[in-house]
Amino acid sequence: xxxxxxxPRHKITKRGQNVTFRCDPISEHNRLYWYRQTLGQGPxxxxxxxxxxxxxxxxxxxxxxxxxxxxxxxxxLEIQRTEQGDSAMYLCASSLVLALDEQFFGPGTRxxxx
Amino acid sequence: SQQGEEDPQxxxxxxxxxxxxxCSYKTSINNLQWYRQNSGRGLVHLILIRSNExxxxxxxxxxxxxxxxxxxxxxITASRAADTASYFCATDRSNSGYALxxxxxxxxxxxx
Numbered sequence: 001x002x003x004x005x006x007x008p009r010h011k012i013t014k015r016g017q018n019v020t021f022r023c024d025p026i027s028e029h030n031r032l033y034w035y036r037q038t039l040g041q042g043p044x045x046x047x048x049x050x051x052x053x054x055x056x057x058x059x060x061x062x063x064x065x066x067x068x069x070x071x072x073x074x075x076x077l078e079i080q081r082t083e084q085g086d087s088a089m090y091l092c093a094s095s096l097v098l099a100l101d102e103q104f105f106g107p108g109t110r111x112x113x114x
Numbered sequence: 115s116q117q118g119e120e121d122p123q124x125x126x127x128x129x130x131x132x133x134x135x136x137c138s139y140k141t142s143i144n145n146l147q148w149y150r151q152n153s154g155r156g157l158v159h160l161i162l163i164r165s166n167e168x169x170x171x172x173x174x175x176x177x178x179x180x181x182x183x184x185x186x187x188x189x190i191t192a193s194r195a196a197d198t199a200s201y202f203c204a205t206d207r208s209n210s211g212y213a214l215x216x217x218x219x220x221x222x223x224x225x226x
Contacts, residue, residue: 004156015148017225018203021208031124031212033212033213033214035214035216040218041218041219042118042200042202042217042218042219043157043214043216045213045214045215048212048213049211055212056212056213070141091156091157093157095212097173100147101147101162101206101212102159102162103159103214105149105157105158106156107155108156109154
């Protein structure tokens with residue numbers, strides 16, 4: 001399967017702990033996006049990268065959140081000092097510059113903060 | 115913030131019937147996309163329509179766009195049980211052009 005993959009698929013943590021999620025985009029895609037989706041809502045944009053450069057961050061991305069894409073391939077999203085309000089599905093997507101604006105989404109990481 | 119608003123929030127139909135979902139948005143766009151999300155699966159891109167297009171077809175899907183009313187509709191013809199999913203419209207964020215603004219979605223249930 002050469003689609004977008006995310007790891008882990010599920011994460012349960014206690015409030016105050018740090019968590020890190022990984023996203024592997026489709027190999028030739030140079031744009032990578034992170035979204036967050038809560039129950040009954042559509043995905044909300046968090047941040048995106050073009051190659052290794054983080055070009056935009058949403059105001060939803062508080063200082064407890066950090067994302068990296070060190071070599072322009074996979075990306076990590078870290079949440080420090082998790083809060084119960086961080087419980088959500090974290091979705092990663094990738095797309096190709098100069099292609100249509102279709103984004104390809106991974107299956108998501110479901111985070112539950114107890 | 116979420117730009118799009120889908121209507122209705124939930125729709126229940128029988129197999130073979132047509133399903134129509136509407137989306138309204140607030141600011142100018144370059145394109146509008148529709149995505150499907152099945153329970154337990156990721157979002158799947160269905161169709162994209164650009165701001166200079168009025169109608170587009172893909173298989174059993176038909177999308178219309180009215181930029182003067184800032185609205186779009188998705189029609190699924192001859193629905194199947196496998197079409198049961200949540201459907202989201204997504205608009206590009208004109209100030210960045212890349213990340214998407216999604217609505218809250220329409221939950222479609224197709225019963226045999």
